[in-house]
Amino acid sequence: MAPPLRAEPLRVATWAADLSRDGPGLLLRDILKGEDPGVAGVVAVLSAARPDVLLLTDMDWDGDGAALGALAERLAAQGLDYPYRLALPGNAGLDSGLDLDGDGRLGGPGDAQGWGRFAGEGGLALLSRWPLGEARDLSSLLWRDLPGARLPERDGQPFPSEAARAAQRLSATGHWVVPVETPAGPATLLAWSAAPPIGDGPERRNALRNADELALWSRLLDGDLGPVPAGIVILGNANLDPADGAGLRAEMTALLADPRLRDPRPASDGARDAADPGHSGDPRLDTVDWPEEEGGPGNLRVSYVLPAAEWRTLGSGVVWPRPGGPLAAEAEAAGPHRLVWVDIDR
Numbered sequence: 001m002a003p004p005l006r007a008e009p010l011r012v013a014t015w016a017a018d019l020s021r022d023g024p025g026l027l028l029r030d031i032l033k034g035e036d037p038g039v040a041g042v043v044a045v046l047s048a049a050r051p052d053v054l055l056l057t058d059m060d061w062d063g064d065g066a067a068l069g070a071l072a073e074r075l076a077a078q079g080l081d082y083p084y085r086l087a088l089p090g091n092a093g094l095d096s097g098l099d100l101d102g103d104g105r106l107g108g109p110g111d112a113q114g115w116g117r118f119a120g121e122g123g124l125a126l127l128s129r130w131p132l133g134e135a136r137d138l139s140s141l142l143w144r145d146l147p148g149a150r151l152p153e154r155d156g157q158p159f160p161s162e163a164a165r166a167a168q169r170l171s172a173t174g175h176w177v178v179p180v181e182t183p184a185g186p187a188t189l190l191a192w193s194a195a196p197p198i199g200d201g202p203e204r205r206n207a208l209r210n211a212d213e214l215a216l217w218s219r220l221l222d223g224d225l226g227p228v229p230a231g232i233v234i235l236g237n238a239n240l241d242p243a244d245g246a247g248l249r250a251e252m253t254a255l256l257a258d259p260r261l262r263d264p265r266p267a268s269d270g271a272r273d274a275a276d277p278g279h280s281g282d283p284r285l286d287t288v289d290w291p292e293e294e295g296g297p298g299n300l301r302v303s304y305v306l307p308a309a310e311w312r313t314l315g316s317g318v319v320w321p322r323p324g325g326p327l328a329a330e331a332e333a334a335g336p337h338r339l340v341w342v343d344i345d346r
Contacts, residue, residue, distance in 0.1 A: 008183040009314050009345040013051035014235040014303050016193070016288070017042045018335030019059035019071070020122040027060045031070040039074070041333035045319055047078040048327055051341055053180060054082070054127045057173070057193035057237040057303070058337070061087050061120030068125050075127075082127035088137055090123040090174040092116035098167055102160030102205070114172035114195065124174050124191060124236075133179030138216065138225070143170040146212055147224045152205040159203040172209065175216055177229060184345045188229035190217055192236040197247030211248040214238055214255060221260055233344070234261065234306040237337075241300040243281030261306045264313040264342045270320030270328070271338070274299055287318055288337045305342040314343040 018038055021027045030036035046054070060067060068087050075082060093109070093116025101110035109115050116122065126132070143149055144165055152159040172195035180187045197210035217234050219225055234255075242252040256263045267284035275283035276298035287303040290296030307313060319339040321328040331338060 009343045010053065010182045010184040010187065011049075011051045011341055011343050012053045012187075012189075012233055012235060012305050012307075013049060013339055013341040014055040014057060014191075014237070014305055015045075015339040016057045016237045016303060016335070016337035017045075017059075017339070018337075019056060019067075019125075021060060022117070024060070024062065024118050024120065028062065028067040028070055031067060031074060034074075037333045038335065039071075041330040042071075043074050043078060044330040045327060045334060045339055046075060047080055049319055049339055049341055050080060051339075052129045052182065053187075053189065055189070055191050055235050056125040056127070058122045058335075059087075059125040061089060061123035061125070063089075068127075072127060082129060084128040084130065084132045086126040086128075086132055086135060086176075086178060087123065088135065088139070088174060088176065089120065090114065091139055091169050091171050092123060092173050093119040093121045095119070096167055098164050099160055100164050100168055102164075102201075102203075113169045122173065122193075124176065124193060126176070126178060126189070126191060128180055130180055130182045133181070136177040138175040138177065139169065139171040139173075141170050141175070141216075142166075143168045143209065143212065146170055146216060147219050148215065149212055150208045152203040152208055154201075154203045159205060170209070170212060170216065172213065175213070177220075179229070185231060187231045187233055190220065190232055190234040192216075194237065194239045196239045207247050210239055211251040214240060214251050218255060218258070221258070231310065232308045233311070235304065237303050239302050241281060241302060243301075244279045245297045245300045255306070260309055262309055262311065262313055263306060264316035266305065266316035266318045266340050266342060268318040268320035268338070270322045270325075271299060271318060273322055274320075285318070286320075287340055289320075290336055303337060303340045305340055307342065307344045311344040311346060314345055316340075316342040
């Protein structure tokens with residue numbers, strides 16, 4: 001992880017670190033007890049990478065921000081201060097009262113606005129060294145209201161029902177537009193975490209939703225969702241690889257090629273060493289370790305930091321250490337995903 005090349009660049013990072021637990025309040029318990037190896041791994045990796053702005057995309061939300069505050073205290077004890085933080089209630093686990101997954105039953109994680117066993121499971125959390133402006137929360141946008149939405153159908157009818165279509169939000173977790181005042185200049189973070197494009201029937205509900213969650217940012221850049229903010233940086237977990245795995249991969253390929261954005265192509269030697277045979281993409285760019293021998297899709301690139309073309313990129317990387325190297329055990333303890341960082345300036 002090369003240090004910033006100039007005195008005042010901005011290091012932006014995203015990480016789907018495993019900060020979600022089986023029920024509400026359990027994450028706070030684990031952070032406060034100080035004995036959880038996963039939390040210790042998160043603290044160790046962040047203390048080494050030292051991002052200025054960090055988006056966590058799998059952290060349980062609680063109403064008073066207790067878990068996020070406790071994590072920030074752990075980081076401050078390591079000399080990494082994040083005085084500005086944001087955690088908004090998301091769609092994961094938010095009861096809809098409808099059969100949204102089409103299984104013919106009411107209730108359960110699949111009938112929440114975003115899959116979740118309890119409200120706030122696996123939400124978004126933003127930590128920053130620099131002041132955050134007022135966030136624009138797009139998480140309540142109905143899927144059908146996205147311009148150009150690709151809505152699931154079965155036998156020519158809305159799937160699973162017209163009532164579900166009238167209530168279904170697009171965001172499985174959330175979509176945020178957050179201004180940040182930094183020494184490198186004003187930035188606008190476009191933060192999100194998308195539903196996995198798997199577990200589908202012939203209607204391809206999950207794949208279509210995943211693709212449209214990504215397409216929301218293209219619509220925003222097109223001006224279809226209001227004025228286009230300046231200094232944007234798209235960051236988060238797309239749950240979509242442009243070359244391998246499930247989903248409508250062309251949507252990811254198109255965004256990476258958008259001339260309004262830069263793809264710094266963050267890479268790591270650890271991901272290269274863990275390459276899966278038969279995959280088409282560059283293994284150095286992978287950001288998650290889902291072993292094929294355990295039934296997973298293999299290592300994929302699913303987390304992204306994509307600055308607007310107006311930014312200069314000074315460096316980038318994925319914290320995927322080689323086996324036995326520094327931080328290897330800590331990164332593995334923090335879950336299958338790896339932290340992605342990009343240094344930008346104007």
